[in-house]
Amino acid sequence: MTDSNNSHEAQGKKLKSQVKQSQQQYDQQEYQTIVKKHAPKKPLLKNCASAFFVGGIITAIAQVFFNLFSNAGLLERDANTVVVILMIFSGAFLTGIGVYDRIVKFGGAGAIVPITGFANSIVAPAMEFKREGFIFGVASKMFSIAGPVLVYGFITSIIVGLVAFTFM
């Protein structure tokens, strides 16, 4: 009994080492360097320039709205709110007609970081998952990308709030 157990164990060990060998048959570290060599370079300078350009345009448009509303007599606080609402609407609208993803493709972070990009990240999954129904599709998938932004945004605001409350 003990003998057969032992030989089973030995066999198991042998098998294990064989499996390990076959897993390592490919030198993964060496391969990473080969892959790196062949990876096409990111057009970093071009990406930065277009992000700067697109982000600048989006915020400039918001500024134009802000000036219009303030000149029309809205309080600064109210004008701010109206501009944010307008920008969210534009982001959602441009997503709906299939334009916003093309703006991001060109502008990268310049179009993702402004609030129009946030609108895009909510409307895009909502549109996409309509076929799965309004509860498990639209409503549940809506925050699949924006959700983490909200969670960590809330956490950060709580921390900042606590710091401000304690030291100021």
Place this chain on the structure above:
Amino acid sequence: MSQLKKIGERTLKFSIPPVILDARSIVGPKEGEGPLGDTFDRVIDDMYFGEDSWEKAERKLIEEVIKMMLEKNNLAPKDVDFLFSGDLLNQTITSNFAASTLGIPYLGLYGACSTMLEGLVLASMVIDGGFAAKVTAATSSHYCTAERQFRFPTEQGVQKPMTSQRTVTGAAAFLLGNEGKGPHITHATVGKVIDGGIKDAANLGAAMAPAAVDTIVTHLQDTGRSVKDYDLIVTGDLGYVGHSISLDLASEKGFNISGVFNDCGILIYNPDQDTHSGGSGCACSGVVVAGHLLDTLRKGKYKRILVVGTGALLSSTSIQQGETIPGIGHGLVIEAADPQ
């Protein structure tokens, strides 16, 4: 006991090479605009294909391509012994639905983007084994269904890295028979799963390249052939990045394949179509072989080609949990019909 038809480590040599009686393809608009646009049987101009979801559109693609092929050959579904088919969607649901519509005895497959070649290898084995006279192998993929399952919603603004590839929208079907005229399948080399340790789901070419090269090299060793014996060695969907890595890996192993080496993911789109590293997806190798490559064999431009269907074995869960992406490559030798 009959003699084994396996030669070397894992190459099958068919004693009665199965004949490719017919092969048909349907593709989406972007593929239709590509350099191989004329070689496809049908180009659809609407990603929904008249349906109300992309998933239904993909299902219609594979159903239509099989129906079209059967009609052109005056066959009914009952005349086909088996259907080997698979796709990228969870639990290969597209193929399952198509098989339920067609009613052909069905074996569902998942080999990621290597599914077309996996199906052809198995179909050839079934025919050469004497289990069937006519077998269909088919596959489909759809840009929007794949994006939705593996990546982001299609309208989500994302800047894709240069290593990423575009999933081909389309479906391909092959009809293999134990007799008849046409290009025939002489050998198959079954792939091994090889893990190069790649974790980047936006660089699948790099994930699949080691497996593709492993299959090519093993095939040449098993058959005792050299690169010169082939007019073309073509991989399924390595794209530009995977293609150039493969050239390096092969020459490291002492095989200079640069003169005859190409990739369906490179062939299917023009470089100015903004698909980054090229095409991918089950349909990529399917529609290129069914259209362009079989055409060149029929016209006599090529006499013998080695097609290696490549697949990146990932799931959305494995990627999120930070696992590596192993790859696989199945090889198939297709020869032009004898001139007689």
